[in-house]
Amino acid sequence: MSAQREMKEKNHWKTPVTIIITVIGVIVIVALVTVAVLQNKPLLQKYKYGIVLDAGSSHTALYIYKWPAEKDNNTGRAEQMHVCKVKGQGISSYAANPWKAGESLRACMEEAEQWVPGKRHHETPLYLGATAGMRLLNMENSTASDKVFQAVKEALQSSPFSYQGARILSGQEEGAFGWVTVNYLDDRLKQGLETTGALDLGGASTQISFVSDNFDGSESPSNSVTFRLYGNDYNLYTHSFLCYGKDQALRSVVAHQTQSGPEKILDPCSNPGYNTIKNYSVLYDSPCVSNRKPQKAPASFHLTGKGNFGECQKIVRSIFNFTNCKYSHCSFNGVFQPHLQGAFGAFSAYYFVMSFLNLTDTSMPLETVKEKLTSYCSTPWEQIKQQHRAVKEKYLAEYCFSGTYILTLLTEGYNFTSESYSKIKFIKKIKGSDAGWTLGYMLNLTNMIPAEAPDTPPLPHAGYVSIVTIMAILLFILFILSLRPLWPRCSKLPQVV
Numbered sequence: 001m002s003a004q005r006e007m008k009e010k011n012h013w014k015t016p017v018t019i020i021i022t023v024i025g026v027i028v029i030v031a032l033v034t035v036a037v038l039q040n041k042p043l044l045q046k047y048k049y050g051i052v053l054d055a056g057s058s059h060t061a062l063y064i065y066k067w068p069a070e071k072d073n074n075t076g077r078a079e080q081m082h083v084c085k086v087k088g089q090g091i092s093s094y095a096a097n098p099w100k101a102g103e104s105l106r107a108c109m110e111e112a113e114q115w116v117p118g119k120r121h122h123e124t125p126l127y128l129g130a131t132a133g134m135r136l137l138n139m140e141n142s143t144a145s146d147k148v149f150q151a152v153k154e155a156l157q158s159s160p161f162s163y164q165g166a167r168i169l170s171g172q173e174e175g176a177f178g179w180v181t182v183n184y185l186d187d188r189l190k191q192g193l194e195t196t197g198a199l200d201l202g203g204a205s206t207q208i209s210f211v212s213d214n215f216d217g218s219e220s221p222s223n224s225v226t227f228r229l230y231g232n233d234y235n236l237y238t239h240s241f242l243c244y245g246k247d248q249a250l251r252s253v254v255a256h257q258t259q260s261g262p263e264k265i266l267d268p269c270s271n272p273g274y275n276t277i278k279n280y281s282v283l284y285d286s287p288c289v290s291n292r293k294p295q296k297a298p299a300s301f302h303l304t305g306k307g308n309f310g311e312c313q314k315i316v317r318s319i320f321n322f323t324n325c326k327y328s329h330c331s332f333n334g335v336f337q338p339h340l341q342g343a344f345g346a347f348s349a350y351y352f353v354m355s356f357l358n359l360t361d362t363s364m365p366l367e368t369v370k371e372k373l374t375s376y377c378s379t380p381w382e383q384i385k386q387q388h389r390a391v392k393e394k395y396l397a398e399y400c401f402s403g404t405y406i407l408t409l410l411t412e413g414y415n416f417t418s419e420s421y422s423k424i425k426f427i428k429k430i431k432g433s434d435a436g437w438t439l440g441y442m443l444n445l446t447n448m449i450p451a452e453a454p455d456t457p458p459l460p461h462a463g464y465v466s467i468v469t470i471m472a473i474l475l476f477i478l479f480i481l482s483l484r485p486l487w488p489r490c491s492k493l494p495q496v497v
């Protein structure tokens with residue numbers, strides 16, 4: 001008897017009504033989950049591209065960036081895809097042959113055509129930003145600078161990309177966009193984290209940019225740049241020192257030693273045994289030193305290395321003016337600077353020089369840094385050349401000066417102490433992209449960093465799909481239960497009390 005009842009109870013699950021309900025239910029669940037998955041599935045990754053040419057004083061580099069094409073992809077970050085170093089010197093060096101400045105860019109422009117997919121060429125923005133080399137040329141000879149720009153524009157316009165302009169960046173822009181790059185790549189902006197300061201050392205100018213709690217811009221408005229990024233307000237302190245890039249600073253240091261127009265100098269910033277002949281007119285052919293050209297001087301002078309860090313530092317110090325500060329605090333040359341705050345990323349020549357000298361470890365006490373520089377500077381030139389055969393002689397000859405200059409600029413110019421010095425990181429790249437102003441410049445011009453934080457979906461995609469699936473199954477079970485009165489013989493089922 002009980003076996004018979006059991007059979008019947010089992011059989012009622014096979015009645016047509018229940019079978020139809022089950023089939024419809026399964027179809028509904030499958031449909032719901034499919035819609036949820038398809039609707040929210042990230043589309044096949046497509047990329048957009050952007051190109052920025054960094055026309056620096058010593059060289060030009062072409063950067064290609066790429067980022068996921070979907071606008072609402074909040075996880076996508078623009079990243080460097082490729083960099084092409086333009087052969088030869090910076091565009092300002094072509095003042096006498098402007099068309100050559102345009103020609104010099106062609107090889108990298110052709111390389112860029114290979115990197116960016118053909119169908120994206122016409123929609124890929126192309127920018128050129130020139131920095132301190134062109135600022136100086138523009139000051140010295142604006143006609144020549146205009147001609148260089150004309151040649152450069154023609155070369156860029158003849159490419160298949162969407163040319164958006166070529167211009168000289170102001171020092172503030174150069175500093176601020178370097179800061180944006182560093183903090184964007186570190187994801188500090190999106191997450192509203194404490195920001196990292198940016199230290200950029202170029203050939204002709206140097207920039208310092210950081211956020212300081214006791215800087216609101218009122219004391220020196222020209223050093224203030226404000227941003228609203230991802231819903232956060234930033235009041236950035238930034239300053240660019242023209243003529244304090246490494247090449248122009250070296251000019252000043254040599255100019256300091258040639259004020260009387262001598263035929264030979266014993267230079268403490270060059271290694272012992274280093275010998276070269278320098279031309280007076282070449283040395284003084286820069287607005288950074290031209291007003292100091294000795295009245296009476298031969299055509300050239302002999303420079304012989306002495307290799308003495310202490311003496312070199314004395315001369316380096318002399319190119320900074322530490323008197324006359326009309327503000328509460330100054331760095332040098334009467335320029336306002338608030339108290340240093342937080343961590344700093346130091347890139348471009350800071351990195352080239354300090355990595356060559358094995359001095360990127362900033363936990364090293366400043367005294368040890370000095371000792372290492374003292375030892376490097378006093379190493380004979382022949383020995384240096386033998387130890388670094390792969391390094392260009394031009395760079396090699398300058399590392400004693402460059403190391404001394406960097407240490408002096410940081411500790412005496414910007415007032416980094418042993419404690420704050422340890423918060424500097426000498427960096428070249430962050431997550432595969434070069435630190436520098438170019439990425440920040442492009443992000444700004446393409447409006448890629450929103451002022452307000454984008455609305456993020458409350459759930460990640462997988463969580464969303466799981467919840468929809470569970471809900472659909474629950475709804476189905478409830479639906480089945482609600483049909484209980486229709487179940488044949490259900491009323492005869494034993495009641496659970």
Ligand SMILES: Nc1ccn([C@@H]2O[C@H](COP(=O)(O)OP(=O)(O)OP(=O)(O)O)[C@@H](O)[C@H]2O)c(=O)n1
Nearest residue numbers: 056057058059131132202203204205348349352
């Ligand atoms: N491996 C390298 C590459 C470059 N340099 C030197 O580093 C300095 C700065 O280079 P860079 O940052 O590229 O300067 P620019 O952008 O050309 O100059 P600026 O920003 O002032 O326009 C130059 O003196 C260059 O000779 C170096 O010592 N070692």
Ligand SMILES: [Ca+2]
Nearest residue numbers: 056131202348
């Ligand atoms: Ca630069």
